[in-house]
Amino acid sequence: MTRQNTALWLPKRGARFEVGPAPYTPPATNEVVVRVRAVAVNPVDGIPGFLYRFALPWLTFPAVVGSDVAGEVVETGPGVTRLRPGDRVLGHAFGVEKSQNRAAEGAFQHYVVLMRHMVCPIPDSLSFAQAAVVPLAVSTAATGMFQQDHLGLALPCAAPAERAETVLVWGGSTSVGSNAIQLARNAGYQVVATASPHNFDYLRSLGAAETVDRSSPTAVEEIVERIGDRPLAGTLAIGSKSLAKTIAIAARTAGGRRIASAQPALFTRVAGRRAPRQGVRVSSIWGGTLKDNEVGPAIYADFLPTALATGTYRAAPDATVVGHGLAHIPDALRRLRAGVSAQKLVVTL
Known part of the structure; x- marks a missing residue:
């Protein structure tokens, strides 16, 4: 089955975001591919170009940024047994991490590659939009x-x-x-x-x-x-x-x-x-380091799935949906810069 991918590209430092075609990347060992249904935005996603030199000096361009993902698993790589195609999940995307640094792992696209231990199944009662508020924050x-x-x-x-x-x-x-x-x-x-x-x-x-x-x-x-x-x-x-x-x-x-x-x-x-x-x-704190130690799987694999399913843990804060489609992500980032309180801005895909 051939899947057509589209991404919100950041062509170079200081450039404007552009929606365009992107390759579909199949999962490697211990990876899954998720069809993204909602993304949330964070300050690091929309920092001015000159600040990328300080915050993310290693970032390779053109880049796909973004960390917060919710959607459905469509493909699993070797070594993945906890997740299967069709599972509704949330996950932390690490495309901008120095150790990963590839567009295939950035959240702002239709199909994203995620690490298996940084993905959490979500209950049917939890919408994709609300689930997307969790990953980077947690x-x-x-x-x-x-x-x-x-x-x-x-x-x-x-x-x-x-x-x-x-x-x-x-x-x-x-x-x-x-x-x-x-x-x-x-x-x-x-x-x-x-x-x-x-x-x-x-x-x-x-x-x-x-x-x-x-x-x-x-x-x-x-x-x-x-x-x-x-x-x-x-x-x-x-x-x-x-x-x-x-x-x-x-x-x-x-x-x-x-x-x-x-x-x-x-x-x-x-x-x-x-x-x-x-x-x-x-x-x-650098919010990506838990992927490399015991804390990542302890949260995403051992704790969150049951806690979300039983209601002992809440996807918080409340999601405010800004729009539908990759082209609305820059709008969400502009609203984020204006300031929000007890809410998180989300775009559905």
Whole structure:
């Protein structure tokens, strides 16, 4: 069967996106091909061309970017037994990763090649549009929380034991924060999270035990008080200006003084330069590294399939569908740059 593929190409740095034909790439060992039905957009997908030299200096052009995929498996490669053609799935596409760096693995096309252990079956009750909000956000949150070079927390499971420790999620209403709260709760930790007050109910619906206004001048004191005598297992710092406050909190609480920052590495180094003097360790998350260690399969193969099917884990935040077709992805990126809160922008295909 001959399949005709189409992609949203980025011809070169600084160029505009172009819709055009793309080769159909069959899966190699431990790979699957997914017919994409929905994609979500992220800031890294639409960075200005000159910034690619800093964020993704290895990227080969013409490129197909994008990370968030939901669709149907159409073909599996040798070694794939957990997935089969026809399965409805979500998956993290790694076309822009340095180790992969090929257009066939970029999300913004009709047929994408994915790593088998970074694909998760989804229940019939979950739409492709809503499923597409998960991959990069859950990967980034899981990388920061569970990799040993970051917070090194206990992995989530179906029936976690309650732990006497707290996880702080600064930026709880973001895509990464929405998933971090749920992952921490499914690992048995109590969660304190920040957001604007109008998102407090949303954070509680995800499992946060305590919510604090991130813009409050007394936010640091409020969080320290909410944590109380419980050890702080670790902090996920999301968003600009999060590090200075989370470092101050970590320095004033008992337990592990580790912060995983979802800000770009350069910003993290600059903002976190005072952390060592306060006994706090800050690390910078790159949301693709879990594909190369035990955390990737622990989330996508062992935890998420059952958690999504039973409703113990929610595809969050809510999807807002911007349009249908690859040509609408640049529109979604423009809307993303204008700012969104407690939602993720999606294009169906």
